[in-house]
Amino acid sequence: MQQLLVDELTGDRVILVPARALRPDTFRVHAEPLPASVASCPFCVGNEHDTPPEVARLGDGDPDTAGWHLRVVPNKYPIVGDGVPGAHEVVIFSPAHDVDMGALSDGAATDVLLMLRDRSRFHLAHGCRYAQAFVNQGKNAGASIEHPHAQLVALDLVPPRVQVRLDRFAPATFTNDQKHKVVDGAVVVWCPPASPTPFTVRLALADGGPRFDEAADDETRAVGVGLRDAIARLRRALGDVAYNVMIESAPRDHAERFQWWVDVVPRVTAYAGFELATGLSVNIVAPAEAAAALQAV
Numbered sequence: 001m002q003q004l005l006v007d008e009l010t011g012d013r014v015i016l017v018p019a020r021a022l023r024p025d026t027f028r029v030h031a032e033p034l035p036a037s038v039a040s041c042p043f044c045v046g047n048e049h050d051t052p053p054e055v056a057r058l059g060d061g062d063p064d065t066a067g068w069h070l071r072v073v074p075n076k077y078p079i080v081g082d083g084v085p086g087a088h089e090v091v092i093f094s095p096a097h098d099v100d101m102g103a104l105s106d107g108a109a110t111d112v113l114l115m116l117r118d119r120s121r122f123h124l125a126h127g128c129r130y131a132q133a134f135v136n137q138g139k140n141a142g143a144s145i146e147h148p149h150a151q152l153v154a155l156d157l158v159p160p161r162v163q164v165r166l167d168r169f170a171p172a173t174f175t176n177d178q179k180h181k182v183v184d185g186a187v188v189v190w191c192p193p194a195s196p197t198p199f200t201v202r203l204a205l206a207d208g209g210p211r212f213d214e215a216a217d218d219e220t221r222a223v224g225v226g227l228r229d230a231i232a233r234l235r236r237a238l239g240d241v242a243y244n245v246m247i248e249s250a251p252r253d254h255a256e257r258f259q260w261w262v263d264v265v266p267r268v269t270a271y272a273g274f275e276l277a278t279g280l281s282v283n284i285v286a287p288a289e290a291a292a293a294l295q296a297v
């Protein structure tokens, strides 16, 4: 039977139409393995001159030369700047072309999260009001460069969907959202009851604060490893699936209650005519079954 559900945290609406006996294999994606390096890739080691001058790096060597293991550069084609004030940066996970977030080591996964936090903190301390960190992994998730990377867009405004999340937030709702858990512990991983797509995963600290940029080192590390593990689960269940990662945080100066969290949306179904026209998503996998399947891999 079809159900119209509301995501209590985001206000998004979804029509849940669970198909019978649907297995994760239905959505399994196979892609040719990526090469470890690509001569023409601006994010591969050795091509540092193909990006704007870096703003941060981890590892050895001089700026804009080899030796790094994580690198932050301004986006060459920023969506904010002179016309819309803000900053747009790229965090390159690894010198290797073929290591997505689900394949990072513990150390590399925590470095990515710590760097995104620190760059968010930097821009919020320098006039921006909100910083959105996200990952587009794979062409179907909107990645224009294949080499795995995260992006950070800092804005001097609070975007409308962020405001909706702030207005809707209640601690009880947050707890209720976690009824289909995949992992429990210091970092909780779950499939939201009103998941917009099959196998949407949400994760958060069991006891987190309102802002990602204010997270403590140990909290940020825990979420880095938890996020890596959650994506690795999705990859085991769904293969080489494209996905988006979004870190949902409160803006600067937000004094009300909130708790930052991370959404991972695998792009296994298309956002097509009906969805574009109505704003309603259609999900054919019950979140409880998705959670059970992800728990089993």
Ligand SMILES: [Zn+2]
Binding pocket: 037, 038, 041, 042, 043, 044, 045, 096, 097, 147
């Ligand atoms: Zn590359």
